[in-house]
Amino acid sequence: MSDTIQPFTPGGAPAARAAVEQLKAYSAPLEGRRHMLRLDFNENTIGPSPLVAQALRNFSTEEIAVYPEYDGLREALLQNLVETGCRPGLKPAQVGLFNGVDAAIHAVLQAYGDAGETLLTTAPTFGYYSPCAGMQGMTIKAISYEGETFDFPLAAIQEALAARTPRLLLICNPNNPTGTRLPADQVIALAASAPGTLVVVDELYEAFTGDSVLPSADFTATPNLLVFRSLAKTAGLAGLRIGFAIGHADVVDRVSRVTGPYDVNSVAVAAAFAALADQSYVDAYVAEVLRARDWTVEALLQADVRHHCDGGNYLLIWPRRSVEEIDAALRSEGILIRSMAGKPLIDGCFRVSIGTTSQMQRFMEAYLSIDP
Numbered sequence: 001m002s003d004t005i006q007p008f009t010p011g012g013a014p015a016a017r018a019a020v021e022q023l024k025a026y027s028a029p030l031e032g033r034r035h036m037l038r039l040d041f042n043e044n045t046i047g048p049s050p051l052v053a054q055a056l057r058n059f060s061t062e063e064i065a066v067y068p069e070y071d072g073l074r075e076a077l078l079q080n081l082v083e084t085g086c087r088p089g090l091k092p093a094q095v096g097l098f099n100g101v102d103a104a105i106h107a108v109l110q111a112y113g114d115a116g117e118t119l120l121t122t123a124p125t126f127g128y129y130s131p132c133a134g135m136q137g138m139t140i141k142a143i144s145y146e147g148e149t150f151d152f153p154l155a156a157i158q159e160a161l162a163a164r165t166p167r168l169l170l171i172c173n174p175n176n177p178t179g180t181r182l183p184a185d186q187v188i189a190l191a192a193s194a195p196g197t198l199v200v201v202d203e204l205y206e207a208f209t210g211d212s213v214l215p216s217a218d219f220t221a222t223p224n225l226l227v228f229r230s231l232a233k234t235a236g237l238a239g240l241r242i243g244f245a246i247g248h249a250d251v252v253d254r255v256s257r258v259t260g261p262y263d264v265n266s267v268a269v270a271a272a273f274a275a276l277a278d279q280s281y282v283d284a285y286v287a288e289v290l291r292a293r294d295w296t297v298e299a300l301l302q303a304d305v306r307h308h309c310d311g312g313n314y315l316l317i318w319p320r321r322s323v324e325e326i327d328a329a330l331r332s333e334g335i336l337i338r339s340m341a342g343k344p345l346i347d348g349c350f351r352v353s354i355g356t357t358s359q360m361q362r363f364m365e366a367y368l369s370i371d372p
């Protein structure tokens with residue numbers, strides 16, 4: 001690979017590592033989103049608990065001046081996990097703190113992915129896994145979801161795990177963007193079947209399905225299982241960047257070795273304490289999104305619009321007009337959606353995040369007037 005890389009970029013600057021020169025950066029259309037109805041990034045559409053706003057108002061200048069302290073945050077997460085159905089007994093050393101799950105993905109790939117090794121995953125899935133594997137020079141084997149309902153390709157994954165023992169298996173559960181769900185016992189069975197593979201399950205949207213492995217995982221029996229959780233989406237802290245990796249203490253230790261000592265900032269820590277202390281706020285938001293999702297599916301059925309809805313706070317819609325036209329027309333109405341153009345299996349559709357029922361009523365009214 002390095003033979004083909006020039007020592008300089010076309011602009012005359014020093015070239016990066018060969019793997020980086022070949023990388024296509026993961027970019028997301030993030031500009032100009034303020035004051036819009038943002039149904040494009042699966043964020044919380046109403047904002048975090050009032051306790052978070054209060055914690056931020058109370059944030060002192062002293063706290064700004066000193067490096068962050070993480071005392072008690074791992075314990076607060078563990079307590080919150082027990083409150084939400086996970087079995088007690090996990091230790092703080094089994095929790096890694098990251099600058100969002102994005103940073104956790106990056107760190108896992110840095111810690112575990114060597115050039116030439118394989119990342120096994122699914123397609124289409126969350127877009128940041130591939131560039132993180134690519135920057136390590138890894139080979140990516142992405143197995144397609146199956147059929148019109150985008151079923152999890154369990155047999156093909158089992159076969160790929162047995163055949164070549166990939167270094168890593170990354171499963172997004174439920175999958176973004178297809179919503180595909182894999183029961184927790186099947187995730188654990190995959191990990192148990194392949195002790196030489198680190199099996200990472202990205203549970204960013206599990207609050208909408210309840211399919212988490214955490215209530216039943218035994219990290220002593222399956223030390224190769226690692227779970228991602230984030231406060232970005234359900235708790236509404238996407239802008240502050242805080243996420244967690246939970247697993248065997250040795251794995252958490254290895255993944256944490258490749259991060260800086262103060263990567264998670266103090267504001268995010270203060271907000272995380274407040275968000276974790278107000279689970280009832282998150283529960284109420286999730287319940288409203290699930291109601292809004294049912295309402296939206298019913299409206300799509302009534303209007304005879306092709307769509308696909310499974311787990312998660314999002315669904316896919318195949319418009320009659322082109323996605324580009326729909327995207328532009330909705331944007332002019334102040335509503336953002338995410339085109340899935342170029343994604344395997346789902347090219348030609350768009351993903352719409354689910355907000356509250358009134359937000360989805362606004363979306364449906366605008367959408368049906370644009371694409372009747």
Ligand SMILES: Cc1ncc(COP(=O)(O)O)c(C=O)c1O
Nearest residue numbers: 100101102126176204230232243
């Ligand atoms: C499946 C999945 N994993 C991880 C992330 C990133 O999460 P965070 O905001 O915690 O970095 C996203 C964000 O869209 C996602 O959809």
